[in-house]
Amino acid sequence: MTPAVRFQKVSRHFGAVRAVDGVDLDVASGEFFAMLGPSGSGKTTCLRLIAGFEQPTAGSIEIFGERAEGVPPYRRNVNTVFQDYALFPHLNILDNVAYGLMVKGISKTDRYKEAEKALELVKLPGYGSRKPSQLSGGQRQRVALARALVNKPKVLLLDEPLGALDLKLREQMQEELKSLQRALGITFVFVTHDQGEALSMADRVAVFNNGGIVQQGTPQEIYRRPKTRFVADFVGSSNLLSPDLMASLGGERRWASLRPEAVRVASEGAEAVVENVSFLGAGTRLAVELGSARLHVMLPAGADVPDVGTPIRLSWNSQDIHYMDDAA
């Protein structure tokens, strides 16, 4: 099957700055794809390359098998939900949503009918006559979504779509976006710096750093088997074990990661001291000192919780130790 988006050795340099450097990327049709990375890692530039706001310095981009280099944004069957939503302040909501159809020359009755349907899809029926300034942030986000979807894009691009929303709204929108994507079957490519968001929403994740992709895979792969120290660190929550510590524990002298829930408090094993105890509802998290390193241990609900300051012994299965490349 033709991939929805294919990058082959794509670079985008701004003078001496290599914003994107030799990226290979395949986004499958109908996939929910996340581009995850810290700011300045090149993920947003990649999104803009797909949208057509940027042109690659080198390499080739294909969108559903068609060459995209040199094709302006208005001739691509791709639509974007902007980080600041970019709703037109002088138009009401209905005209905002109908904008794409209007510039294509579709008659007023037809385009308003489609726009109204799109507003229903994002659960804002009857909001058409309002101005963007009269809506809340969450509502504007939905309008931006409707304005993009009404054009029936082959690929929908979302630039930090939930960044400006508060936590509760963000969680709700995560679920809605996911079910919307499943219902429409459109390829979604979204950019985020929030690893939780990427892991919970995406079918596949590409982790960016310094203008390149460090690792691509399913959220489970990224979480369980981070390829490098950077990925383990950025995706977070895993314990990073230094080569020295690994050697002292009798393992290989290499960087390794160990998930907190894989660690058990046992009668024998590595000696550690409990530094902190946090009750998290579904479990209890211990912060322990192991030699000079600080580790997190996730105890399941109902397990015995040791007191702060008590010495304990930790054990884990050797297959839970995951060795990584040292590279960033």
Add this chain to the structure above:
Amino acid sequence: MRSDRGQKSPLLLKVCAAGGLLFLHLPILLIFAYAFTTEEKSYQWPPPGLTLKWFAVAWNRADVWSALALSVQVACIATVIALVLGTLCAAAVSQTKFFGREAISLLVILPIALPGIVTGIALRSAFSLFDIPFSVWTIVLGHATFCVVVVYNNAVARFRRTSGSLIEASMDLGADGFQTFRHVILPNIGTALLAGGMLAFALSFDEVIVTTFTGGQQATLPIWMLEELIRPRQRPVTNVVAMLVVIVTFLPILAAYYLTRDGDQIAGSGK
């Protein structure tokens, strides 16, 4: 000040404020009053009698009409030039980054800071250097130098408040450059352009100094008035024309003021 509402200001301050305003505007009323005087050779206070005949006289004088026609023509052309060039320049300076951007921004604004007499002399020397005969167009060129600034300043302020992603959003939704200009850029900067254009028109309409250097034998309305003051005959006609100039220049400025004031809401970004 809103916070001072209800608080009484001292009487002395009120008197001073009233005095200041009177000082600014009483002379203008005097000009209006002399338009109705029966004494035609000198300005005499109080007017010996009141009459409306100078309106009829002004109406029938061909030189008034030709001066007015020239002024309107020059102001219109200069405004159109200023609108096109000022908007393009504002768009370039506010939407893109390029080498020398700050310098260009400064150079565009400079003509309004430069004394009119310097601009006038400079243009006159340039015209004679290139053997360009004086015409409507030389006056228009002179006026355009400062009209562009007014439009540029208005447009650049509005461009800066308009979110740059609006243009990208429009392109993303399938609009080409022209459609984006027509449906997104123009509605967002329209009132600023209208205001800038009106100010430019008003500036051009009452310009004297640059015009004396670039006009040759032809007289715009303000130049005609200046010449008329020297002649001790039918003086009140000048005052009738002065009233006209005040009205023609004041109304656009007032409109521009209201348009840009409301512009805050119109141009509020979609964030």
